[in-house]
Amino acid sequence: MTNETLARPALLAFLLFIVAIASWEFYLRSDGVNNAYDDNPALWAHSRGQVYLPKDKSTVFVGSSRIKFDLDTKTWIDLTGDIPVQLACVGSSPLPVLYDLAKDPNFKGKLVLDVTEGLFFSTNDGNRQRPNEGLKHYHDLTPAQRASFMINKPLEASLVFLDKDNYSLNALLDKLELKSRPGVFMFPIFPRDFDRTYFDRQSSMRPAFVADTVQQNTQKGIWKLFASGPPRPPLSGAPLDSLIQTVKTAIDQIKSRGGEIVFVRTPSSDFYWAGEQKKFPREQYWGKLLADTGCQGIHFMDYPETDHYICPEASHLSPRDGIDYTRHLARTLQNKMMWKFPKSF
Amino acid sequence: MVFNSYTFVVFFIIIMILHNLPFSWKVKKINLLLASYVFYAAWNPPFILLLWLSTVVDFYVGRALFTQQNVTKKRLLLVISLMGNIGMLCFFKYGGFILENFVELVNLFGVDYHPAKPNIILPAGISFYTFTTLCYTIDMYYKKSEPVKSMLDFSLFVTFFPHLVAGPIVRPPQLVPQFETEHKATMKNIMDGLLLLTFGLFIKVVLADGFLAPTANEVFGATSALLAVDTWMGVLAFSGQIFFDFAGYSTCAIGVAMCLGFALPQNFRFPYAAIGFTDFWRRWHITLSAWLRDYLYIPLGGNRKGTGRTYVNLMITMLLGGLWHGANWTFVVWGGLHGFYLWVEKFFRDTFSRRGTQPEAVPMTVSDKTPSLGFLYALLTFFLVNVTWVFFRAGTFDQAWTMLGSMFGILKGGAPMLTTISIIKVWSIATIMVVTHWWMRNTSLLQLVYKVPFWLVSIGWAAMLVALAFSQESSSSFIYFQF
Numbered sequence: 054m055t056n057e058t059l060a061r062p063a064l065l066a067f068l069l070f071i072v073a074i075a076s077w078e079f080y081l082r083s084d085g086v087n088n089a090y091d092d093n094p095a096l097w098a099h100s101r102g103q104v105y106l107p108k109d110k111s112t113v114f115v116g117s118s119r120i121k122f123d124l125d126t127k128t129w130i131d132l133t134g135d136i137p138v139q140l141a142c143v144g145s146s147p148l149p150v151l152y153d154l155a156k157d158p159n160f161k162g163k164l165v166l167d168v169t170e171g172l173f174f175s176t177n178d179g180n181r182q183r184p185n186e187g188l189k190h191y192h193d194l195t196p197a198q199r200a201s202f203m204i205n206k207p208l209e210a211s212l213v214f215l216d217k218d219n220y221s222l223n224a225l226l227d228k229l230e231l232k233s234r235p236g237v238f239m240f241p242i243f244p245r246d247f248d249r250t251y252f253d254r255q256s257s258m259r260p261a262f263v264a265d266t267v268q269q270n271t272q273k274g275i276w277k278l279f280a281s282g283p284p285r286p287p288l289s290g291a292p293l294d295s296l297i298q299t300v301k302t303a304i305d306q307i308k309s310r311g312g313e314i315v316f317v318r319t320p321s322s323d324f325y326w327a328g329e330q331k332k333f334p335r336e337q338y339w340g341k342l343l344a345d346t347g348c349q350g351i352h353f354m355d356y357p358e359t360d361h362y363i364c365p366e367a368s369h370l371s372p373r374d375g376i377d378y379t380r381h382l383a384r385t386l387q388n389k390m391m392w393k394f395p396k397s398f
Numbered sequence: 399m400v401f402n403s404y405t406f407v408v409f410f411i412i413i414m415i416l417h418n419l420p421f422s423w424k425v426k427k428i429n430l431l432l433a434s435y436v437f438y439a440a441w442n443p444p445f446i447l448l449l450w451l452s453t454v455v456d457f458y459v460g461r462a463l464f465t466q467q468n469v470t471k472k473r474l475l476l477v478i479s480l481m482g483n484i485g486m487l488c489f490f491k492y493g494g495f496i497l498e499n500f501v502e503l504v505n506l507f508g509v510d511y512h513p514a515k516p517n518i519i520l521p522a523g524i525s526f527y528t529f530t531t532l533c534y535t536i537d538m539y540y541k542k543s544e545p546v547k548s549m550l551d552f553s554l555f556v557t558f559f560p561h562l563v564a565g566p567i568v569r570p571p572q573l574v575p576q577f578e579t580e581h582k583a584t585m586k587n588i589m590d591g592l593l594l595l596t597f598g599l600f601i602k603v604v605l606a607d608g609f610l611a612p613t614a615n616e617v618f619g620a621t622s623a624l625l626a627v628d629t630w631m632g633v634l635a636f637s638g639q640i641f642f643d644f645a646g647y648s649t650c651a652i653g654v655a656m657c658l659g660f661a662l663p664q665n666f667r668f669p670y671a672a673i674g675f676t677d678f679w680r681r682w683h684i685t686l687s688a689w690l691r692d693y694l695y696i697p698l699g700g701n702r703k704g705t706g707r708t709y710v711n712l713m714i715t716m717l718l719g720g721l722w723h724g725a726n727w728t729f730v731v732w733g734g735l736h737g738f739y740l741w742v743e744k745f746f747r748d749t750f751s752r753r754g755t756q757p758e759a760v761p762m763t764v765s766d767k768t769p770s771l772g773f774l775y776a777l778l779t780f781f782l783v784n785v786t787w788v789f790f791r792a793g794t795f796d797q798a799w800t801m802l803g804s805m806f807g808i809l810k811g812g813a814p815m816l817t818t819i820s821i822i823k824v825w826s827i828a829t830i831m832v833v834t835h836w837w838m839r840n841t842s843l844l845q846l847v848y849k850v851p852f853w854l855v856s857i858g859w860a861a862m863l864v865a866l867a868f869s870q871e872s873s874s875s876f877i878y879f880q881f
Contacts, residue, residue: 058584058585058586059586059855060589062855063859065853066856070860074867197399197400197406200404200405200440201404204405214868217870221868221869222608229819231817231818234816236814237814237817
């Protein structure tokens, strides 16, 4: 190359880069992909920082993936005037987050604790990885990371290809679905339209998923795959008592500061609900949890308004049913649990 | 702040604009110094005080060391500087480790002592900037160079943000004259610097973080034996990860400095093409090994006090070099293993030169006539280096022995762990890495790009940018930040 500088290659490289990214972005948009946020530790940490909003103006939600799908944040805000702070983590036990809030002397707010029995009553370290990563990120947050997060926000809002779970290099390579080696578990690829996460960490199925039984059946197959491993007896006896005791201790700490806590059992249906009823009989788990902690709970099967939902993939509500469920949840919290919200309804 | 973050992109654009405005040279230097403090404070603001303390003390101590005629007072000043810098390093980096070992020792003698574990935060870059300031004070003691005239230039020498947190470890004559003399980055500097910055980010973000770290973490996180192939893939993954991560940082640092018109020394020279360990340490973390040679090995006597003493000095240097990397005995063993390899090499070298054997027959050199033999020796060196990385990466000796046992088939009943795609990624990258290192062992990236057609450079550069955008890795810190 006879150029004296790399200016010409730099300019051409930049143009090629812009063309490549723009083409990919255009292709994805024409394929119906919309904006979503990576549900990463940075986004979680941002939500975690919102828990100090006044108690009468916000509610913190902690749990697993169901409350992320089933709580429609727009409906909640429109109805109650209250800000929902979503700290639930998919595929995870809510307990690390509960313990963290209990240890935080500045948290005195309203807390909705979502119970998915298989995760709530799990002591598997793998089920605590996501919340622990989020907690570590939050507590070790540097000024530079805060600034990066704020710069990233408009980028993720504008560019659909910025979706690590579906369109990063590794995600694209995983979609090749090369045959696994015998004895090696390959994490299944979730249908593209199953989970889109918004900035407030609400998750939602896209309309394409709700309309597509192929994607729904794929997702059902994934849930069945997760359940098909070597049978692991659910926690019971002394270990169960011990876990519930730690939950009670954390709850009592929050209550002693003026906080309010309600457990919710969000809907599941079909084989999933049947399996959960069999493995975690209501009286021995949900009932015992409420009794031992002295907290109230809202179980979806206790109300005619919520006992009939059919979850598209047996475990999470569709967006339309999520709106309905959110209205009922808010009304029950106000009318039965006597929670105060900025707006009465 | 890390190079692989949006914050740094904005920061760098602002610095480039400020540095190219028509300010006086002094104002530009002040801007760079303030920017460097912002860069550091963006990590953890209170630790700026430590940086200031180190800078101020060593500036005045260094000047006094140069002018002091009284030998006793001169030695006292040097001791003050050494104690200050090494003391700070020992407290923050080794405080917990020293206490832990002290407790184990006294417990061995039956003393029941169990103090609370101290919660000491390690300031980012402390190992690097203390070594940088020690360079200066020791050079002043030996009058190797002139004292830096202005506090501004000295502060910039210590704090210049591209090299502040993870090197290259610079010597005063390498950087101070560049601050003393006004100059501007040429278009060539800026373009070369941007290419190096892109390349450094690519190998760090895409290769190290995106493709190799997950496999390395998975394998080194295993709690029981694995199949040999899985363990080797994990070790190869880490071998690639640590190189791409650290060389990526150094390349970014050199690129960023170049864009501002400053030259930092090279820190890596295709180390996995090294033939033997003497060659390896001239290619891996070059500025650290040069520092250890000049400020530890040579003051200990080097090779000037007889063969036996040379072996001892070599091992002490490597053991302390290992300990520099982290407060854990596994790092010491890593260093010791390198020391042992250097011993073996030295023994063969000494034996062959006593017999008057031709240089070509000595396996640590390669001539144009024996490149294939050289490549085989380089592969052997790479193999031995991979064994040492097990100790470097494993958190405990139990983990290290389990890894080694699995690698060499000593531990039976290992289970497979890695998916097919993980193995393909690691094997492909490791193979390309080794071949590229061998091909490039006597040249550099910048020398290469000026020899190839510009459109090919453009395609490669664009591909790296696209890969960076697609990798979407979060801004994870560099491995060497923990040192």
